[in-house]
Amino acid sequence: MASLLIQPINFTKMKKHTVILGHLAPVFCLSFDSTGQRIITGADDDLAKIWCSRTGQLVTTLRGHHAEITDLSVSWDNTLIATGSLDKLVRVWCGHTSAPLAVLSGHSGHITSVQLSPSPDDDSKYIATTAKDGCLLFWKWDPTTLKF
Numbered sequence: 305m306a307s308l309l310i311q312p313i314n315f316t317k318m319k320k321h322t323v324i325l326g327h328l329a330p331v332f333c334l335s336f337d338s339t340g341q342r343i344i345t346g347a348d349d350d351l352a353k354i355w356c357s358r359t360g361q362l363v364t365t366l367r368g369h370h371a372e373i374t375d376l377s378v379s380w381d382n383t384l385i386a387t388g389s390l391d392k393l394v395r396v397w398c399g400h401t402s403a404p405l406a407v408l409s410g411h412s413g414h415i416t417s418v419q420l421s422p423s424p425d426d427d428s429k430y431i432a433t434t435a436k437d438g439c440l441l442f443w444k445w446d447p448t449t450l451k452f
Contacts, residue, residue, distance in 0.1 A: 326353055326362055333375050337382045337399070344385055346373030352387045354402065364402045368395050371414075377431070379420045383450065386431050388415030394433050394443070396452070406445075406452045413437030 329348030336343055342363065343355045352366035352373055371390035378385050382399040389395070394408040394415060413436030421430045431443040445452045 326355070327351065329372075332373060335376055335378050337378050338380055339382065342382075344376055344378060346376045346387055348372045350389070352376060352385070352397075354385075366395070366397050366402060366404075368404060368407070369393065374415055375418045377418045377420045379429075380422050383447070384420060384431075384445075386418045386420055388418040388433055388435075390414040392435065394418060394431065396431070396445075398450070405450055408433075408443050408452065410441050410443075411435035411437050411439060413439075 327345065327347040327349050331345050331347045333346045334343055336357065341357055343357050344352060345355065346352045350369045350371060350373065354363040355361065356363055366387065369387065369389040369391050373387050373389050376385065376387045379399065385397045385399050387395050392409065392411050392414060395404065396406040396408065397403065398405055411433065415433055415435050417434045419432045429445050429447050431445065433441050433443070443452055
């Protein structure tokens with residue numbers, strides 16, 4: 305029977321492509337947008353940053369959290385970026401203009417994960433969040449108006 309394991313020798317030719325420095329503290333999370341052209345990072349400096357994945361250049365900084373950003377998510381169509389933080393808030397940003405759209409509060413504990421609904425076909429869109437309070441919350445949003 306053939307082995308399905310990838311041999312370590314295949315990875316010896318891999319090299320570091322680039323190093324991007326821009327956060328003032330440890331980076332806890334990252335995500336590519338659906339085009340692969342942007343990388344969004346969240347860090348211990350209370351900031352989310354959007355980078356060009358080709359050049360490594362900073363595109364913009366998302367400000368508003370008052371504690372470390374623990375998770376983030378980008379919508380399938382790149383219209384929304386959601387960030388969760390130890391400040392117990394979820395902040396939502398426009399994926400095209402980086403303008404703040406909403407601040408969602410409801411957790412009594414630090415946010416541990418944030419996910420935007422992946423389906424482009426459903427009219428009901430949700431952000432699902434979990435936190436140290438043991439709760440899973442769903443936040444409904446309208447994809448036409450981007451209102452929560």
